[in-house]
Amino acid sequence: MGILLIPVLGFIPSLCYSQVGEGLSVRQSQRTIEKLWSAHSLRLREERAPEMKARILEIGGVRMPFWFKVYGKEPKGGHTLWISLHGGGGTTKEINDGQWHNQQKLYTPKEGIYLAPRGPTDTWNLWHRSHMDPLLDRLIENLIIFEGVNPNRVFLLGYSAGGDGVYQLAPRMADRWAAAAMMAGHPGDARAEPLRNLPFTLHMGGKDSAYKRNEWAERWKERLTVLADENPGDYRHWVEVHADKGHWMDREDAAAVPWMSQFERDLRPKRITWIQDDVLHSRFYWLAVDAPQKGAVLDVERQGQIFTVHAIEGVDSFRIRLDDSMVNLNRAIKVVEGEEILFEGIVPRDEDCIQQTLNERGDPSGVFTAEVAIRVRSEVFNEKFDSPESFDRFDFSDAQVLNWSEEGGGSLGWSEGSSYRPPFRSPLTVALLKDVEVRDFVLDAEVMQSGKEYAHRDICFFFQFESASKYRYIHLATQPDRNAHNVFSVAAADRRPLLDVQAKGVRWGRKEWHHVRIDSSSHRGTVQVFFDDMKRPVMETVLEGEGWGRVGFGSFDDPGRIRVFRLRASASRLAESGNPFD
Structure with missing residues (x-):
């Protein structure tokens, strides 16, 4: 059975970081530090x-x-x-x-x-x-x-x-x-x-x-x-x-x-290992959190412009403080965890950040000029389909086409011939994770396409699913054209492709399991699709709206199997609607 974790999550915004605007120059930030420190020290001398x-x-x-x-x-x-x-x-x-x-x-x-x-x-x-x-x-x-x-x-x-x-x-x-x-x-x-x-x-x-x-x-x-x-x-x-x-x-x-x-x-070491004691702290070297929890772990290393998260436990979001002695703030920095990019972009120097980091400690050498807020994608759901009960965590457009077997260590399968008739031309076999909507998510799945080879041989993944008439889906197929191997939108009309016809499709093979990753990121503003190679996306489309919705898997009308469905998100909430196929 899959385990649903943290059904309602939010994210904590940065207190002194903006993603827009050019920010201060190096000289302006230094003058700001000197001005604010002078005023701070004069005030405290009196008080x-x-x-x-x-x-x-x-x-x-x-x-x-x-x-x-x-x-x-x-x-x-x-x-x-x-x-x-x-x-x-x-x-x-x-x-x-x-x-x-x-x-x-x-x-x-x-x-x-x-x-x-x-x-x-x-x-x-x-x-x-x-x-x-x-x-x-x-x-x-x-x-x-x-x-x-x-x-x-x-x-x-x-x-x-x-x-x-x-x-x-x-x-x-x-x-x-x-x-x-x-x-x-x-x-x-x-x-x-x-x-x-x-x-x-x-x-x-x-x-x-x-x-x-x-x-x-x-x-x-x-x-x-x-x-x-x-x-x-x-x-x-x-x-x-x-x-x-x-x-x-x-x-x-x-x-x-x-x-x-x-x-x-x-104060600006290359790597930080932070473990919260029972006396909680919101700041440690160049890391900060807004909701510290006892026992929380955060281990981050910086090398040039790249920050690598080695370990994170009990932390939903954190902030990285920066200045020009650490990185080149005129160039983009990247924050990664494993193969996942948590942030990539230029972080502007900001007077509010200077003021806040000065106020926190009254330490002139502990002032930082820029800050980026990182929203951590915590695990929301993890299903390995190791028993027939795994059906219970999903809503299906047609449960009659489903089957469970021990193939692949336990997997859920579906056959062609679904009796579901959607309100607009779109996939017939749809399985949606029950009760949960997410945004800023990463979905990892292991799937097998079990049908015969032909141009539109497919497996689909659904996201931003609001209703049977409004959602998006990714169609992974053998041969691209206007109706296959693309990212599609269903919005009270027949599905339409969001991308140009792709250069090539995917190779399903016979009885081969494939790793698919869907990475929806609001800070990047795109949804990326990976197939086996987790470093190079096979498709990428612009993320529209706030990005909320349910997620799932299925097919236009082909057979397939799934043995892993792991969902991580920086924010999740209970879905207001029930089964959209009833």
Whole structure:
């Protein structure tokens, strides 16, 4: 039986992307960034001066005091910022206060602003509750504006409960840090995969067996080693288990500070692996989503003008942020997933995008000048016809011509001689997926033409089906002419071809299965038809209207079989009409 998934889907539009218009020039976009950053920083200098003077941040009623000290001379580009998280956790306020004061003198960098925040709560998870992420974002933004911090040299480190925090905050906020150091903590449910572009060091006492911290350190060492081996150049790490030490490592862990200092953040890496934590984020490096979901996965790589989606789970749409350091914005970019093109076109530089990406973080180096929204085609239906019950998911013009057999691992067949008489001259054998209309879809089917060879030997695929009097269909046939091997429209009249007579038809063969793909794309504005070769369409026609409608398969009046019917779409909804053949 086929499985119908996500019967009602929508798509989320880009907040700062337009497909029309020429957009800004490189010079105009740079001037816009400078103008907006100047206004932004001046405004925040006035608004946030009191909290910087008091050394207390507050968001949503959660207060976080902080202390800092400046070491060395400010280098070109601005100070380094070291954010150091204290231990303690689920204990008394007095003990946590003592841990905070201890953290203030635990590490001494040669240069930079060494900052120790006081955990906002006295709970075991004081550093990785949901309020921590916006507090840290605000802290970094303030230090950039008030203390001249270099946003690409912000480091995170923590000890004990602070180490627990680093395990959690480093992966989910990896695009904020230049490097991270975890000392004597426990990972909980943290994942290492998002650390692809974040240098990460881990220090643990070999005898620190409480909560099996030492065992978890060894597991993370193994995991990071595997990831680095599988992804050369990524997952830079240093794991040091100090064999004779317990929970207190006698400051041997301080070696992490000079190791981290060699790195700078790369906010525009070649590849991003983003896995959403239980604390959700809408932005990660040059990717963004509007509806983040726990556990969602997005893995995208860029090479020149081409962006390749390697993995995507739990994401209906996402956005790719761009600027001229990443791609040539005067040329088209392409976004692909496997053999499927999700987007191809020129993305204009846009002032709204500059403003939004600046407002999100208040990070001048994190501003992007262009953005493209990608609507993901999620699986809506997948039928392999492995049992006679597969009939139940389709509406048929004439169910009497149907048969099921084990041929091809299980397949649905139809014979010629349908008794259906359509209102206008058009195909007689039609099978439509029940209850669902789609737009921006890809239909993959495996079919066999089982009739005798002649010029119009065919199989058809239907789309934008609104009624028996209004729809489109693709007629794949042996020999093209005005009535065969074309894309046809039925609109309260006999079918008419939408294309010129094609140069050649398809070769069905005898008892041969063929892969057919129908790709309907509103951003491209066309419907493409592929036959076995998924790189070169055999036909392509302009997409008219909004593109909504039901989809299906059949024939003008020839026998055939189908063993795979897989439908993916960026948007789907329940069909309002019932069986159009009743």
